């Protein structure tokens with residue numbers, strides 16, 4: 001059967017070989033197994049259901065939240081000779097009726113629909129009368145409340161699948177799934193966890209950098225000017241920040257577009273088309289921009305603000321270099337952005353439990369910014385895969401030598417212990433520094449043996465050290481909203497077994513070898 005699949009790949013798509021993961025996923029579907037495929041953006045997920053669709057007897061229904069992308073997918077399939085269509089809210093009543101008649105007449109191999117359609121009983125009964133072989137669920141993480149883009153309408157999918165006289169084969173696809181999202185997708189769609197395929201999260205052509213302590217606007221404007229013939233996306237956290245950065249870059253003479261949910265649909269699609277068709281090289285946008293944007297030659301993605309979690313970050317950064325060419329992802333880190341993200345979490349209508357969960361994920365994102373390990377492998381390990389150092393990211397290129405900081409780490413650990421693991425970073429740093437602030441006196445922390453133990457350092461140097469110890473897993477932050485520092489087993493090993501702690505020598509960021517060979 002795989003031979004047939006390969007022939008279809010060549011015949012319809014013009015590719016001679018499958019990419020990593022595609023073959024096993026397609027094999028699983030062709031064997032009649034419900035399957036979950038986790039593949040990074042640009043990894044080639046569509047082929048994983050399109051090839052089985054071509055080999056199946058009946059029709060394949062593709063559920064996708066990306067209305068804007070359906071038409072593109074259908075156009076591409078039609079020009080490849082695959083009979084396909086879509087049904088979504090952009091159709092007029094006449095077009096809709098026409099398509100329904102054509103579907104009843106078995107004219108299509110693939111039908112794209114938006115999940116909201118499934119809420120209509122008459123639409124469901126139309127589907128139940130069709131010979132449906134496969135149901136493909138794109139952006140499957142939308143089914144999970146733990147995912148970063150939960151959509152209640154995805155919850156109708158299960159009912160729909162169970163409504164068929166004969167259960168079709170289910171294939172769920174997503175680019176971002178942590179272990180708990182994976183478990184959720186499997187459970188909610190009744191897919192055996194053994195049929196989960198995680199492939200190729202490493203994006204070898206991407207270089208990751210985290211920049212701290214720079215003036216963000218200057219950095220971005222210099223970066224964009226230095227790469228003015230390249231396409232890039234700059235993500236900012238809020239509409240207001242997008243507007244401000246857009247105006248700033250425009251004033252600098254840069255031809256720039258903007259995109260956020262506060263703009264009219266007309267404005268948005270105009271800006272998006274300008275970017276897609278290379279009339280604009282630079283797009284400043286909120287995270288509303290990009291899901292489903294199929295522009296392969298984006299050479300850089302800059303994050304003006306800290307994203308809310310690593311899934312969102314990797315998905316947004318991953319919009320660079322979909323053509324496989326070398327591209328750069330730069331995150332501009334500033335401590336205030338953590339407050340902004342916390343504020344945004346507070347604004348949501350999530351339950352307290354979910355908010356705590358979001359705070360934890362935010363903390364993992366912050367940890368990513370403070371680690372000295374390979375940034376790419378830190379991300380991949382977050383997704384539960386093992387990884388090798390990429391050799392290209394800022395941390396891999398950082399040639400500073402490592403110094404033994406066991407003594408300083410021990411000072412921090414014992415101070416946290418003496419404060420009964422009940423306080424946050426700032427207060428611990430102030431005790432170590434020897435600050436005389438009111439809370440310290442009130443709690444009697446000025447009597448601790450660890451008081452003033454690091455008086456030769458600035459408070460900022462001490463909090464940076466604590467951030468590093470969190471990122472490397474020596475300390476944990478509990479009670480995510482008002483984080484409290486606790487020691488982990490890794491720290492206890494330092495305290496008890498005298499295991500050494502190393503950190504790169506502190507020098508200024510500018511001393512790190514620049515990445516000028518990239519472009």
Ligand code: ADP
Nearest residue numbers: 015017018019039040041042043044045046047
């Ligand atoms: P995803 O949905 O995972 O983001 P797509 O399905 O859009 O990715 O595929 C990304 C690109 O890779 C598309 O241009 C697609 O044609 C191409 N592609 C997919 N499979 C193969 C393959 N086996 N060989 C070469 N190119 C492929």
